Amino acid sequence: MLSKPSLSILRSFIHELRHITQNGNKLRDSSLYEYVIKQFRQNNVTDLQHCREKDELAFSAQTFVTYLNSRRNLKKLHEEYHGRGERSIRETANIVGFKLPHDPK
Amino acid sequence: MRSMEKFLHFRNLLRPPLLPQILPKRNYPEARKRSYKNVTVAGTQDTFEINLDHRKLKTPSGNILQIPNYPLALAVASEWQSVDKKIIPSWMHLTGLSFTIIDNPQHVSKPDIVSNILEYLPTDTLLFKENSKEDFVKIQSEEWDPIVDWFNKKFDVDVQSSDGICVQNISEETNEKLTRYFSSYNIWAISGILYGVEAIKSVILTAACLERKISTLKAAHLSLLETEWQAEHWGHVEWAHDEDNKN
Numbered sequence: 001m002l003s004k005p006s007l008s009i010l011r012s013f014i015h016e017l018r019h020i021t022q023n024g025n026k027l028r029d030s031s032l033y034e035y036v037i038k039q040f041r042q043n044n045v046t047d048l049q050h051c052r053e054k055d056e057l058a059f060s061a062q063t064f065v066t067y068l069n070s071r072r073n074l075k076k077l078h079e080e081y082h083g084r085g086e087r088s089i090r091e092t093a094n095i096v097g098f099k100l101p102h103d104p105k
Numbered sequence: 106m107r108s109m110e111k112f113l114h115f116r117n118l119l120r121p122p123l124l125p126q127i128l129p130k131r132n133y134p135e136a137r138k139r140s141y142k143n144v145t146v147a148g149t150q151d152t153f154e155i156n157l158d159h160r161k162l163k164t165p166s167g168n169i170l171q172i173p174n175y176p177l178a179l180a181v182a183s184e185w186q187s188v189d190k191k192i193i194p195s196w197m198h199l200t201g202l203s204f205t206i207i208d209n210p211q212h213v214s215k216p217d218i219v220s221n222i223l224e225y226l227p228t229d230t231l232l233f234k235e236n237s238k239e240d241f242v243k244i245q246s247e248e249w250d251p252i253v254d255w256f257n258k259k260f261d262v263d264v265q266s267s268d269g270i271c272v273q274n275i276s277e278e279t280n281e282k283l284t285r286y287f288s289s290y291n292i293w294a295i296s297g298i299l300y301g302v303e304a305i306k307s308v309i310l311t312a313a314c315l316e317r318k319i320s321t322l323k324a325a326h327l328s329l330l331e332t333e334w335q336a337e338h339w340g341h342v343e344w345a346h347d348e349d350n351k352n
Contacts, residue, residue, distance in 0.1 A: 035179055072187075075196070
């Protein structure tokens with residue numbers, strides 16, 4: 001069985017992946033998912049010994065998860081606080097009840 | 106409904122005449138919308154390409170994006186997959202870095218990049234401590250000193266913190282040793298490293314991440330120990346590191 005830190009990293013990774021999975025495809029079909037699971041399984045075999053590759057994998061995975069997570073948070077924050085820009089002319093006209101010159105009456 | 110034309114006409118009359126030379130024009134192009142459905146990675150052992158639906162992903166110069174490393178290609182693909190509606194290039198760091206490496210618009214060579222990295226060492230964040238507040242001095246020492254000591258031991262150099270704002274003098278020997286260390290990474294990794302160094306303004310912290318001594322999260326935290334930044338900006342810029350880690 002995977003060690004505790006690896007398991008939590010894997011879990012966070014899958015959590016992040018759910019957010020970027022393409023429409024219509026399942027999580028398991030994405031190549032990124034397959035690759036990471038394969039890597040974790042490969043390094044699982046030497047669980048009992050002190051394995052450098054396992055540490056490397058855990059570190060890389062953690063870094064990547066942090067990246068995906070930060071990117072997602074940035075998006076959320078941006079959406080929440082970023083200005084929405086000016087109103088379009090159509091919207092401005094609607095406020096005072098006008099229609100644009102070329103609109104049907 | 107009154108005609109809009111009259112309204113606009115009156116509005117224009119009320120405005121003072123504005124000369125085009127005085128008013129600066131803002132021409133921010135609207136962000137491109139996501140026009141593709143699927144993102145796939147295809148390729149052989151040494152070269153991987155990314156396909157948006159059936160079109161190959163190309164760099165700004167028109168070259169096909171070819172990545173020598175499968176995990177990195179997957180990571181770049183994930184950036185394109187995570188686009189919701191608008192494509193915002195400044196948030197796609199791995200893509201941007203990959204584009205730069207392939208196009209190389211400024212014709213930089215690997216030694217150029219390595220020396221750029223080492224230029225950040227004299228003004229490394231970890232070497233400049235704030236001495237005015239007692240509590241903070243203690244925290245700084247606890248957090249920063251072990252890393253600097255580790256760095257000195259690992260690379261067999263002697264980098265000292267400075268008081269005040271005087272820039273440190275880095276000896277020739279130190280430069281040589283560090284040049285040799287960084288030159289051992291390939292051009293993809295080294296570009297990522299430079300990006301990371303520029304993000305957290307510290308060579309020592311970046312090296313610590315490369316050697317897996319500290320996590321990238323911790324490195325960002327240590328770099329920001331004193332300044333106040335919006336967490337969004339700092340947190341995510343740092344993670345260009347994983348390009349090297351994937352290698």
